Amino acid sequence: MDLLKFVTAGSVDDGKSTLIGRLLYDTKTIFEDTLEQVKMSSERRGDGHTNLALVTDGLRAEREQGITIDVAYRYFATPKRKFILADTPGHIQYTRNMVTGASNADLAIVMIDARHGVIEQTKRHSFIVSLLGIKHVVVAINKMDLVDFKEEVFEQIKSDYLSFTSKISIPDLRFVPMSALDGDNVVDRSTKMEWYQGPTLLYILENVQVSNDHNFVDSRFPVQYVVRPMSNEHHDFRGYAGRVAGGVFKPGDEVTVLPSGFGTKVKAIHTFDGEIEEAFPPMSVTITLEDEIDISRGDMIAKPNNKPVSSQDVDLMLCWLGERPLIPGGKYMVMHANNDARCMIKEVVYKMDINTLHRVEDDKSIRMNDIGRVRIRTTKPLHGDIYSKNRFTGSLILVEEGTNNTVAAGIII
């Protein structure tokens, strides 16, 4: 069985939590005792119906305010697939959690309230989704019951959305009209929207092809940890542990190690369950090499004719997550592909206006939830790829010195 990681995004009160509650309920994932607890809470709150949104709101403050504050992860399965879903908050001040949830997703559901259509948050979330390289997007036009299930409303929102997204890249885009509250077109086909001939949401989730989304071409192995048993049995063993970030590695392969640039061959690929003949993403393995070379955490093993870009000057699209704004010329710690360095913000090239997707060049202040193009200079070279080519080697975070908070998500362009 395979695994689909997906994220839900939308603004406050689009019915995101309700949709998730519905997915879990209709796939029989909500346990009876959990449902019992939700029923009791709904009654106590005077909701008048079993409020499925309460299934996902895990924190006391969330239940009190009726909003989602933090990413909540949910797990469910159908006979076809296992699913991990990141339910992310809609409030603007929690957009950083949306970025968090989206960073590991293969597919995104963008929720739209049929009464309100495409709004600023829809655009912001869609832009983030495309920036984070999510290839599959389902636009869920929810609360169709409140617009009398009218096809014109659906078509209007669809066309508004398409005119907005023509400027961003989403290779696989679909639209589903639904009512999460009643379950129309979530798991079961709606009887109230005969005009819609497309699949239900669950059908899309079960059938979308994501297995080819990994990069199997450009071989990248960031060294995460050096394994040295120093036991009698494995006296001279020196293995490089890590997760294959791209391509395929086999014993005998010629490789180049960065930053030293030394060439050698893969001797063997070890796992607890024995040596294996090939390693590919996202496997965690330990590689031994033919020659003794000085290699440590943060180094990158690649192929001689296909290496990542090693540079101290890195161009990024930066999504600012920190409470304090970006300081031009400021110094931050940078974490990239198991490598740590420090960096200085050399230049803010422009800020994105999320609504128009225009570049703003006269106001370059980058605050929480802003996205901008930034150039950094690092203390040592990063061995990276363009994000659209490799999500693992193309991403980094900035960490604020002093507080150690993660303040920015960076995408190498």
Added chain:
Amino acid sequence: MSYRLSHLKQLEAESIYVIREVAAQFENPVLLFSGGKDSIVVLHLARKAFYPAKLPFPIMHVDTGHNFEETIKFRDTLVEKLGVKLIVASVQDSIDQGKVVEETGVNASRNGLQSVTLMDAIEHYKFDCALGGARRDEEKARAKERFFSHRDEFGQWDPKNQRPELWSIFNGKKNFGEHFRAFPISNWTELDVWQYINEEKLDIPEIYFAHERDVIKRNGVFLADTPFVTKAEGEQTEKRMVRFRTIGDATCTGAWESEAATIEEIVEEISVTRLAERASRADDKRSESAMEDRKKQGYF
């Protein structure tokens, strides 16, 4: 191209990555081991992560003193077989030192006291990261956890102010006196754990399998009749065919009526059950926010 991993292999690869990241980023980590199925899986994954080297950190059992005998026997056998270093942090010691006061009454449990013992042990041994087997599917507050979860100098979790965790970049940077909790099997479900135990042929304590046992029914939960449980007036002991779905402090871990006697039968049972794993945990039934409140105080 057909380079595909099964969902269990994907989860395994992710967990091994997290465990290696802990070993790389922290100076003095520890693996929390209760003898329950989740910590058995984490320990197994940790062995895989560093093979052929040994575990680069010790394991620690926070012992409430209210154990099921079978779990302790299992723990000691496993530790001996694997040659790992075991530290036992005892709740009884915390009580004897007057750091905590034991609850009294029929619902008394040492489960909550564990947090104090755990925090003391972390301070005493100067551990900077504690690896544990908590899963996000277990409980709604746990669904909000990060893989790398920051704790302040009081060991507190601040759920409204968690560090964003992007891609597979884990920020384990901290100030002096703070520590981290790391949860390598965050993305596993109960069923994944059982399927994995089955696939990897892991040993587990006998009490996970169906057996006949003296139990007391309280608030819809079957509690094992052990010397640690105080019977309320009118409560009767009865014999039932049960097994345990979770193993914790004997005073709050409910038994589960079951006939499942093999791992295959447990996998079968879990895949069709309509009741949550922690439904039999009396500690979670105390209030809707019971888990969140305990976690804020340093509970696992």
